[in-house]
Amino acid sequence: MIRLVTPLALGLAALLSGCGDGASEGGPGAGKGGGPGGGRPPAMVEAVVVETASFAPQLVALGTVTPLQTVAVRPRAEGEITAILFTEGDTVRSGQLLFRLDARTARAQVAQSEAQVATAEANAAQARNELQRAEQLVGKGFVSATMLDQRRALAAGGEAAIKGAKAALASARAQLSFLEIRAPVSGRTGELNFRLGANVRPADAMPLVTINQLSPISVRFLVPPQDIGEVRGAMREGSLPVLVRSQSVEAGAAPLARGDLVFLDNEVDPGTGSIIAKAEFKNPDTALWPGAVVTVAMGLGAPAERIKVPESAVQTGMERPYVWTVAADGKVAMHDVTVAGRADGQVYLASGVRAGDKVVTDALSRLKAGDTVRFRDEAARGGRPVARAGVGAGLAAGG
Secondary structure (H helix, E strand, O other), X not given: OOOOOOHHHHXXXXXXXXHHHHHHOOOOOOOOOOOHHHOOOOEEXXXXXXXXXXXXXXXXXXXXXXXXXXXXXXXXXOEEEEEEOOOXXXXXXXXXXXXXXOOHHHHHHHHHHHHHHHHHHHHHHHHHHHXXXXXXXXXXXXXXXXXXXXXXXXXXXXXXXXXXXXHHXXXXXXXXXXXXXXXXXXXXXXXXXXXXXXXXXXXXXXXXXXXXXXXXXXXXXXXXXHHHHHHHHHHHHOOOXXXXXXXXXXXXXXXXXXXXXXXXXXXXXXXXXXXXXXEEEOOOOOOOOOOOEEEEEEEOOOOEEEEEEEHHHOEEOOOOXXXXXXXXXXXXXXXXXXXXXXXXXXXXXXXXXXOOOEEEXXXXXXXXOOOEEEXXXXXXXXXXXXXXXXXXXHHHHOX
């Protein structure tokens, strides 16, 4: 069959052919990125040139100030409080008299026991004298052997009665001493729970007062699993210094106290993998207060040269942390790194990058390997401008 091509059909074919040519040369069908092939435009990022710095690995953890001794002072006998010889909040010394209880009944018991001792001693003296006379007369036949045995038994009973009376006297004196309540340790007193005139008993739920030892004092904290081996090794080598700072001050501020690690628990917590440790501080100025939460810093080795990068540059990967580096052509690449430690907003790396590399510090979530980037502050970062794809590259090639 022969088809006739009219002038109208030829015009439509030419129009369609022109539209197709426009799409291939950058018309409406071109890529959205503005560059050849539809690539993404360079991302604007911040970057730093990494350098080395001396870093001493250390453990930084939160700790709780804990007194070496905390004693709840309780009465050992029942009685009415007749005197309170300190003010709550006072610092007291070991053995200092704190309370007096009504002692009239106890003193009467002591007096009665003393009288019983005197009676027992008089009876024992009489029994001894009768035994001596019996021993003198038994040889002359005036006293029988049976009578002599009786006198010996009476003398022995008199000695036993003395011991029993003296034991009762010691018990009465002990009961009397319980009515004077003294500080068992040196430290600072807390709030008084009973006032003058109150009747107290050993079974009371609340103590009379609580004493916390403040000097020396300890700080309790947890050693994480990854640091347990190093801490144990450092303890074997000798004293391990520990610094304590308040949570409310910057990390570089002067420490509240300096002490030494004195205790590492004998088992690991199966839930967290950590282990309890305690450091002891002399605390002469009572800068550390019981119950306070503080920051503990403890060195774990000698200083070494490490790569220092900002905390914001290090990302957490599925297996290892990583950073984005920028090559000379402006393209980024991902590098796994080994973290040696962290301090004051900086991360110290043992491997993964080298001094002089450029590391991206922001816009990290938008990056993909091979992307081209530009720096927001070229002069401050010491880097050369990175060409824009499709535009800057052409200018650079053309001189």
